Amino acid sequence: MTMDWFPGIREACAYWRDAPMLQHTFEALQTSLQSESDASIDAAKGLVECVCRVVIDQLDNPTSPLKPRDEAAITEWVSAAIRVLKPGDVRDRKFADLIKHHNGLAESLRVLRNDAGPLSHGKDGFIQALSVYHRRAAILAADALVAFLHKAYLDAQLDPLSSREPWERFAKDNALIDAHVGLVVDAEDSDLFTLRFLLPGRNELPINIEVSRLLYQLDRDAYVEALNAARGAQAPDVEPIEEQGEP
Incomplete structure (x- = not known):
């Protein structure tokens, strides 16, 4: 597994380079891949959640917040991020199906992480290490979600009163x-x-x-x-x- 397997994650982390938790989790992903550790599954899940948090913090309406509880499942974070991005305003059935499939990826990633991740909820993970193909599936799913959220964010209309984006974002x-x-x-x-x-x-x-x-x-x-x-x-x-x- 190399950096070429998650271009969407690399691009998002480069864009939000001032988000400390995102950068910390990205470093954890790279370290776990170099050591061929199953901890990469936890890092992949963590990256999705971090990106969701960044998107929600930027776009959430303080008068009617959609931000989930800190202990919420990853599917709730992805759902809230998609809602603040408002891509559902596009009245197209196939687009709705795309959202559904992305939520499905998030749920699958959660299940895989809870069942296999050695850092998950104090579990030791499987007795035998997962194969590289299982780790790759988790990271590819995370990359698809992160790329989708990041691209939708770049197309979103930001409020300059509350946005923490740099001046260049409002070209x-x-x-x-x-x-x-x-x-x-x-x-x-x-x-x-x-x-x-x-x-x-x-x-x-x-x-x-x-x-x-x-x-x-x-x-x-x-x-x-x-x-x-x-x-x-x-x-x-x-x-x-x-x-x-x-x-």
Whole structure:
């Protein structure tokens, strides 16, 4: 078994490289494959659940959450992830059958994991190690599920208010804003300055912000460079405050 057997998992893990549990489980999968261990079945199941958690955390509606309990079965996680992705809005019978088959894969993976996984619920697993073909079946099923969820996620319409995706994820929206919104900066005497975003229709969106806060949030390297420059600058002259005597 090599990395070529799970391209969907590799692609999803590369995309969500900032998801620590997903990356940890991916490392466990690679390690178990290198040692030809049946623990790869547990890792495959864990990867599916991790991807479901990432998708749900990104797209779930906080006012009407679909996130299952932490101890829920993998089929519940897959079902919830598919529901938040809303692919069922496509009115096509064959697409509904595809969802059904993916849920079937999830259930089969759960059964295989519980019956055979040496790390499952404290069990020792089978006396004889599973053959490479059984491990391959579990990983291929997991790869099919992960690829399906990841591709559906990339096609989903994200909410920029709640999304933790990077700016690049909203390329079309970014281009629309850049084409129609201008920017003017008004300096003030205080530590604040005003960014005036010129909206279509002659409307404005003013935002007051400190220079330090803007640099810190947008460019940490620029923040450090500005900090070093400021440390070497002379302190501004401050008039002494006269102490007021008692009346």
